[in-house]
Amino acid sequence: MLMATWKLLHYFTYHKVTVVTSYPLGDIICNRDATGWISKWALELMGHDMRYLPRTAIKSQALVDFVTEWMEEQLPTPDVTHEYWMMYFDGSVMALGSGAGVVLISLDRSKVRYAIRIHFSASNNAVEYEALINGLRIAIELGATWLYVRGDSELVIDQVMKESSCKSPLMIAYCQEVPRLMDKFKGIELHHIPRRDNDAADFLAKLAARRDPSPSGVFINGIHEPSTRIPESLI
Template sequence: MELSEFDVRYLPKSAIKAQALADFIAEFTPSQDELNKDEGVEMWVINVDGSSTLYVGGIGVILKSPKGDKLEYAAHLQYQTTNNEAEYEALLKGLELAKSLGAESIIVKGDSQLVINQVNGMGDTKEDRTKKYLSKVRQLAQKFTEVSFVQLPSEENMEANALPKAASGGGIMDTYDRIQYMPSIDLPDIQQIEGGESWMSPIVLYLKDGKLPGDKDEARKLRVRAAKYVLINEVLYKRGLS
C-alpha cells in the first residue's frame, strides 16, 4: 500500500521523562474527594494522635463528617503509658466515636508510621500488648463498610496533635473533656456506668428529650450551652469548630 502521497513519515517513539510522567499521573488521577463524589460515598475523615509523658498521657480525635461538621474529643490518660500505646488508644477511640455517629465509610489519619504500618499489616507486632491493641482495632474496623488507615506527616496533623498535649498536662483542657483511668485492652468486657445528677444533666435531658427549665432566661441559657455539645451513647462530647 502506497503512503507517499500523504507525506507520512515514520518517527521513533521518544521516551517520556520520569518527572513528566509523574506530573501527568498527578494531574489526571482523581482525588479521593472526587472519587467520593462520583461514587456517592459519604466518607468520614478521622484524625487521631496520642502522646505520653513520664506518668500520664493524652489522646485526641477529630472527626469530620461528609457534610463538614466537626467533633473534637480529648482524654487524659491517668496512668503510665508509652507513645505507641497512646496512639493506639486514640485510634480505638476514633473508631468507636465514628461508629457511634453512624459512619460507614471512614479514612483514619495518624502521624505514627509504626502504628499505621502495623494496622495495615506492614509492621512487626512482637509484643503481647501491641497484639492486643491490634486485635481490638481490627475487630472495630470490621464494623465499617469501608475503612482505610493513612499515615501523614505530623505537620499535617497539627490540629489533632494539640489535643493530647493539652490533655496530658501541656496545656489548658476544657472541664468537659474526659479522664481515662486504664488502658482499653485491660478494661473488663462489662462496665458499670455511674449515674446521678451532675452539671451535665440539664444538657443531656435537653439533647435527649428536649426538656427545658420553666424559666425563660434559664431555658435560653441552656439552649446556648447545649449547642456546643453532642450526645453519643449517653455520653456528652464538646463540638469542635466547624
C-alpha cells in the same frame, strides 16, 4: 498485590478479585515448593478469592467486547450516595501524664474534637493506639460507616496494616482490637501522614496530657485502663 489486600481489605474480603498481569504471578504464588518471602506472601493471599489471568494483546472490536465483558463481571454498581468521614488521631506522653487527641470531620464538614486523658502508665505507642481505638469507637457511635483515618504514627499504621510485627503482648492485643472495630465500617482506609499535617490532633493530645482546662468546642474524656485486654494466651 499484598499491599493492595492490606489497604483495601474490605474489597478483597467480600469480592472475587481477578488479577490481569504480564507476569506468571499465579504460578509463583501457587508454587508449593516456594520458600522465604514468596511462601510468606502466598500464605497472606491464601485467604482471598483471587484468580490470575495473562494479559494478551487485543485489537479493534475485540478490545471493545473485552472491556464491556470485563466491566460487567468485575465492577459492581457504584454506590454514589456514600461519602467518607475523616478522622485524625494522635497521642502524647508528657511529664504530667499522657493523652490522646481525635478530630472527626462529618459529611457536612463539621468537626468534632476530643481530648482524652489517659490515667495509667502508657508508652508512646500505647497512647497512639488509644487515640486510634477510641477515635474508631467514637466514629461508630456517631454513625460513620465510611471513614478515612489519618495519623502520624508510622509504626502503628504499619502494625495495623501488617507491614511490621508487634512485639509485646499489649501491642498484640491493641493490634487485634483495631481490625475488630474496622469490621464495623462498610469502608475504611488508614493512612500515615507527616506530623506537620496532624496539628489539630496533636494539639488535643498535648492538651489532654497536660491536663489543661477544656477550651470551647472540645470534649474531654478520661480513661483509667487500656482500651483492650491482653488475651490469657499472651500472658
